[in-house]
Amino acid sequence: MSHRTDLSPETLAVHAGVDKHEFLPAVPPIFQTSTFAFKSAEHGAALFAGEGKGYIYSRMGNPTTEAAEMSVAALEGGAKALACGSGMAAIHTILATLLRQGDHMVCSEAVYGPTCTLIGKIMPKWGIESTMVDTSNFEAVKEAMRPNTKVVYIETPCNPTLVIADLEAIGNLAHDRGALVVVDNTFMSPLLQQPFRWGADYVIHSLTKFLNGHADVVGGMIVVKDEAQYPPVRRMLNHLGGVLPPFESFLVHRGIKTLSVRMAKHCQNAQKIAEHLEAHPHIEWVLYPGLKSHPQYELAKKQMSGSGAVISFGLKGGLEAGRAMMNAVKLCLLAVSLGGVETLIQHPASMTHASMGAEARRQAHITDGLVRISVGIESVDDIIADLDQALEEAAAQTMSVERERHPAVT
Ligand SMILES: Cc1ncc(COP(=O)(O)O)c(C=O)c1O
Structure with missing residues (x-):
């Protein structure tokens, strides 16, 4: 279901993702189930073929998780979102989707510590190189771009130096060079910054922070700008497996209402x-x-x-x-x-x-x-x-x- 674009973020925070259930409860129920029965063998086969309505297995989609995903997608102004088991799972999943052996990425140098370790120490083992730069310095970003740069990964404000990258300028540069822009918007939440407005292609969040807001859930989210970007990320998440369980999804969706x-x-x-x-x-x-x-x-x-x-x-x-x-x-x-x-x-x-x-x-x-x-x-x-x-x-x-x-x- 697509969300309304005429509503303000305050209203979307309260309502987006709520209208999923046939009895129209004010709060969507928690579908605390790992699997879903098929109406028939044909129905099951159709769902596996990507046709028809319904759910298969909670690693591949769950209505409670979808409600939280719709809420964050609406707030970011994106087409769809995918909830992950942590912010790090979201970062791993999106980078694994977009990059392959031989690719290069440019990354803010003062990102969250484990993000820096993933990009700078773990991904080189898979043949993916990176250059860490001060993304508040546009010239430094330009200089770091290579012909095989496929992703520019930005945290703004950076954690913990709080330097700010010019999203619009870097977005234009990256697109001119055929690269995609991924923004970690955790520090701002979609209430204070909407990277898609400035040219980002993907937005990720640690839900653990402002979106859930109550220090009782670890979770992450990947938001895609356009519908067409969704299937490859969904497939990667299904196979890497770092999904957000239904109860955590419920808590996050509840937290967002007071964002x-x-x-x-x-x-x-x-x-x-x-x-x-x-x-x-x-x-x-x-x-x-x-x-x-x-x-x-x-x-x-x-x-x-x-x-x-x-x-x-x-x-x-x-x-x-x-x-x-x-x-x-x-x-x-x-x-x-x-x-x-x-x-x-x-x-x-x-x-x-x-x-x-x-x-x-x-x-x-x-x-x-x-x-x-x-x-x-x-x-x-x-x-x-x-x-x-x-x-x-x-x-x-x-x-x-x-x-x-x-x-x-x-
Ligand atoms: C900016 C930022 N991005 C990503 C993460 C990782 O999120 P998580 O701890 O939910 O895996 C954090 C965690 O502190 C963070 O501060």
Whole structure:
């Protein structure tokens, strides 16, 4: 079923994918089944031949999963979507569909750590090469393109450096050179950025983050722009097998209904916190797309309708002070992931981006002192109070360590 294109994202978040069942429940039921009976041998054979209505086996399609897929496809303005067992399964599945031995891809250098490992260390074993570049530098992307470049893979804003790639310019470049553009839109959600509007060919998500929003599901999604792109991705997912089970699909679909109010609150809180941190005496630097000091502030305003929940910053005392701060938070959770209702704080160099290795982190400007926070939807005053007390505690600890090292310091 195709979705309506005349409705706003807030409305689609509530309604898209809901009208699937003959009794028209407000909430689609959970089809918690691995397999589906055929009405006859002929019906079964027809379904396997891709004809007729019905379902076969939940790895090949399930109505609850389809409802969540329709919802995300509608929000992204794509034709169809495929739910996967994790964001990484979505990335693996789309790259396996689009690339073969001898191909080359260009990739943002500061992507999520396991994405970098998949593309930079695992895919070369299959004969697929890549060049990691700063995709906020258009000339660098141009230079990295080769005659056999088939995919340009972009995270924007990048995780965790929050640099922003010009989706329209890179889309035009890639298409001129015969390459396809895949955008990981996890950090923005379709409420804040719709990559298809700027020329992307495929959008992927870690559903684990904003779309589900409640830190209780691991999932991923591949959205295709046109109907014709769907069958090869469906076939690849059927064979790789990393699908999203029905109950998780139900939770994701439920989470999406509140996406617009959650994103508004995430952005509102994060803007206040970023401004507060930028003015804080113990903070060295802050990166947040909503700050005028962000290097691509104008580009962010062009292609994003909000600045998101993720802020990266460095403390004046560097890594040591950052660690002390993370150990001192009382309300914020010291945990990886992002996009849930609760505020999370973490250290990419030793956590989410540890698997990349020190050299890849250095190249991607992921410094050891970088602390990342995913701002939740709690009271912003409570979050700021917690960060402030943790920063004071970190400053006091760093000072006492300095005193021990250099007794003359007072
Ligand atoms: C931007 C981004 N893409 C992809 C992923 C991978 O998603 P998952 O953990 O659901 O496999 C993550 C996870 O943190 C992420 O931050």
